[in-house]
Amino acid sequence: MLNASVLVPSIGFGLVTASILALASVGFTLQFGVTNILNLAFGDIMTASAFVGYAVNRAGGDIAESMLAGAAFGAVFSMVLNRYVYMRFIHRGTNLFGMVVVALSLGIVIQNLLLAIYGATFFTYNFSAGGQEHFLGMIFDTSQLVIIAIAVGSMAAVGLILTRTRLGKAMRATAADPSLARASGIATDRVIDVAWLMSGALCGLAGIVLVLNTSAFQSTTGNDFLVVIVAAAMLGGVGSPVGAMLASIVIGVVTEVSAGFISPSFKEVIAFGVLVVVLLVRPQGIFGHASAVKEVAV
Amino acid sequence: MSHAVSFYLSTILVYLGVDILSCWSLNLQYGVAGIYNFAWVAFQAIGAYTAGVLTLGPSSGNGGFQQYIIGASLPFPVPILAAGAVSGALALVVGLVTLRRLRTDYQAMVMLVISVIATLVVTNVIGLFNGPAGISLIPQPLESTLNLSPLGYQWFYVLLTAAFTAFVYVFVHRITSSPLGRALRATRDHEDAAQALGKDTVKLKLFVFVFGNAIAGISGALLVMFIGAWSPGSWMYVETLVVLTAIIVGGTGNDFGVMLGAMLVPVAFNEATRFLPPIGRPGLIDALQWIVIGLLGLGFLWFWPRGIVPERRRRFPSRIAAPLGPPVDRRRPLGRARVGASASSPIAEPTP
Numbered sequence: 001m002l003n004a005s006v007l008v009p010s011i012g013f014g015l016v017t018a019s020i021l022a023l024a025s026v027g028f029t030l031q032f033g034v035t036n037i038l039n040l041a042f043g044d045i046m047t048a049s050a051f052v053g054y055a056v057n058r059a060g061g062d063i064a065e066s067m068l069a070g071a072a073f074g075a076v077f078s079m080v081l082n083r084y085v086y087m088r089f090i091h092r093g094t095n096l097f098g099m100v101v102v103a104l105s106l107g108i109v110i111q112n113l114l115l116a117i118y119g120a121t122f123f124t125y126n127f128s129a130g131g132q133e134h135f136l137g138m139i140f141d142t143s144q145l146v147i148i149a150i151a152v153g154s155m156a157a158v159g160l161i162l163t164r165t166r167l168g169k170a171m172r173a174t175a176a177d178p179s180l181a182r183a184s185g186i187a188t189d190r191v192i193d194v195a196w197l198m199s200g201a202l203c204g205l206a207g208i209v210l211v212l213n214t215s216a217f218q219s220t221t222g223n224d225f226l227v228v229i230v231a232a233a234m235l236g237g238v239g240s241p242v243g244a245m246l247a248s249i250v251i252g253v254v255t256e257v258s259a260g261f262i263s264p265s266f267k268e269v270i271a272f273g274v275l276v277v278v279l280l281v282r283p284q285g286i287f288g289h290a291s292a293v294k295e296v297a298v
Numbered sequence: 299m300s301h302a303v304s305f306y307l308s309t310i311l312v313y314l315g316v317d318i319l320s321c322w323s324l325n326l327q328y329g330v331a332g333i334y335n336f337a338w339v340a341f342q343a344i345g346a347y348t349a350g351v352l353t354l355g356p357s358s359g360n361g362g363f364q365q366y367i368i369g370a371s372l373p374f375p376v377p378i379l380a381a382g383a384v385s386g387a388l389a390l391v392v393g394l395v396t397l398r399r400l401r402t403d404y405q406a407m408v409m410l411v412i413s414v415i416a417t418l419v420v421t422n423v424i425g426l427f428n429g430p431a432g433i434s435l436i437p438q439p440l441e442s443t444l445n446l447s448p449l450g451y452q453w454f455y456v457l458l459t460a461a462f463t464a465f466v467y468v469f470v471h472r473i474t475s476s477p478l479g480r481a482l483r484a485t486r487d488h489e490d491a492a493q494a495l496g497k498d499t500v501k502l503k504l505f506v507f508v509f510g511n512a513i514a515g516i517s518g519a520l521l522v523m524f525i526g527a528w529s530p531g532s533w534m535y536v537e538t539l540v541v542l543t544a545i546i547v548g549g550t551g552n553d554f555g556v557m558l559g560a561m562l563v564p565v566a567f568n569e570a571t572r573f574l575p576p577i578g579r580p581g582l583i584d585a586l587q588w589i590v591i592g593l594l595g596l597g598f599l600w601f602w603p604r605g606i607v608p609e610r611r612r613r614f615p616s617r618i619a620a621p622l623g624p625p626v627d628r629r630r631p632l633g634r635a636r637v638g639a640s641a642s643s644p645i646a647e648p649t650p
Binding site: 040 | 328332334336395399400401402403404406407408410411412414415418419421422536539542543546578579580581582584585586588589591592593595596599600603
């Protein structure tokens with residue numbers, strides 16, 4: 001039965017999961033929103049970034065430096081991936097389905113490269129989770145509070161960039177209609193590069209906070225998280241950052257609360273249940289558009 | 299032929315038959331009808347589990363070391379046919395949810411999520427199919443009645459697989475070479491246009507989804523009754539990517555092309571690496587194998603997106619376009635064509 005001593009702390013865990021999920025799903029959804037590419041290699045790029053952060057950590061860097069390195073790697077890698085792989089495929093006429101296969105294949109290649117390099121063992125960052133803080137009956141490690149703060153800060157930054165700057169306006173214009181945006185004098189190529197830098201930075205950051213929170217990680221960690229990211233992005237309506245943020249909170253809290261009451265093994269199953277119910281009522285997700293698939297921005 | 303070679307060859311032939319069925323099953327959905335079924339392997343798995351638990355006796359047998367549902371000890375060929383039926387029925391449920399109202403990009407993502415979630419459910423609900431360890435010791439069909447030597451039974455199973463493959467091919471060929479196949483291709487290429495011509499594209503897709511996944515179920519059943527065991531590790535969602543890669547390599551939409559793909563990708567890759575000396579740390583060869591599969595798919599999509607044996611471009615004689623009227627002057631611009639003179643060519647003309 002609903003028991004406050006289980007419920008309240010699990011909401012706390014939910015907020016941590018939601019924070020990690022928000023970083024990842026906003027990045028994922030931004031990539032789709034601006035370029036119509038479902039980057040299913042996203043989880044594997046998260047893992048790759050976590051390994052970059054791990055290298056910095058083992059070389060004596062502190063966690064902040066690891067995060068910076070991971071975010072920088074995620075940003076540059078994603079941008080390069082988009083410009084030199086995804087866009088090239090689109091220019092050759094690969095259709096939406098083909099692009100999904102391209103992304104999945106790339107993910108497999110990245111994941112197994114990491115496996116070949118690092119082996120099938122678990123890795124742990126050298127850091128202390130800090131003392132425990134109690135807050136309204138919820139218990140957080142200091143590191144978890146930092147994760148929440150990073151997520152809130154990043155979400156605010158993304159929101160401000162998208163709504164308050166010329167760059168954000170250009171991004172939204174490119175997302176809405178790339179050829180019209182180009183005709184209006186927007187350098188869509190550069191806007192797309194910046195969008196992938198931004199979302200890639202979120203991806204790298206998400207990878208690092210994910211492995212900080214789970215403490216041990218391996219070459220499949222990011223990819224295991226991909227389903228939840230995709231579920232959150234779809235629940236919010238793919239392409240809508242605000243939707244992804246809200247959906248992350250819903251999925252994060254629902255999964256952790258259900259883990260507290262049912263079993264942690266069914267977390268993802270519950271998330272999927274929420275997704276199916278919402279899609280039955282609103283096939284385009286909470287904030288999505290009902291319109292047909294747009295052409296890929298070229 | 300030495301005993302070992304004969305054993306090896308027969309094993310490969312069974313795998314080849316299963317892979318060919320797999321490729322046809324997914325090609326019907328993806329290659330012919332354009333359905334983004336990234337959950338394909340889940341339907342194969344459901345078929346395998348169904349055949350497994352229908353063939354096995356009650357789960358208290360063998361000292362009760364594994365738990366599973368049903369345990370009906372049904373005779374061959376009931377479990378294999380039931381596997382197709384159960385996979386098809388599940389496909390109907392999934393199809394009714396995903397194929398009707400969702401945008402195509404959402405369909406692709408939901409399928410991917412379904413595949414992962416199905417693995418999670420089967421892994422965690424131990425009572426269903428014995429959880430992560432999976433079901434094992436599944437009796438082989440007719441093994442006790444035939445009373446063959448192990449090698450003789452191997453070749454019997456090759457014939458069995460070949461018979462099922464031929465049986466399925468009759469249906470697959472009927473679909474791809476019929477008006478139904480044309481309607482499906484039209485749905486794939488231009489869903490709106492197909493709808494405008496009065497085709498119920500949702501119904502068409504649902505049909506192919508159910509039929510294709512029933513074949514997936516049969517392929518899973520044949521595989522599980524050969525190897526005798528099935529666990530969540532054998533149907534991670536990336537397995538769908540292997541079959542997809544085989545289809546892309548062979549020639550998307552072409553029955554014979556994807557057959558070739560089945561020989562080249564899943565079979566050749568598993569067999570080629572079998573003879574490599576163990577190098578590096580354990581698991582390295584597996585990792586390299588996946589990297590090669592990924593690069594193969596990328597390479598083909600880049601250089602030969604239509605595959606080794608491309609789909610035949612279909613041309614139809616113009617009398618289909620204008621069954622009764624006078625020959626259509628194709629040089630005349632479309633806009634000035636007399637209304638009702640013909641079903642003006644662009645519909646029947648294949649898009650360049």
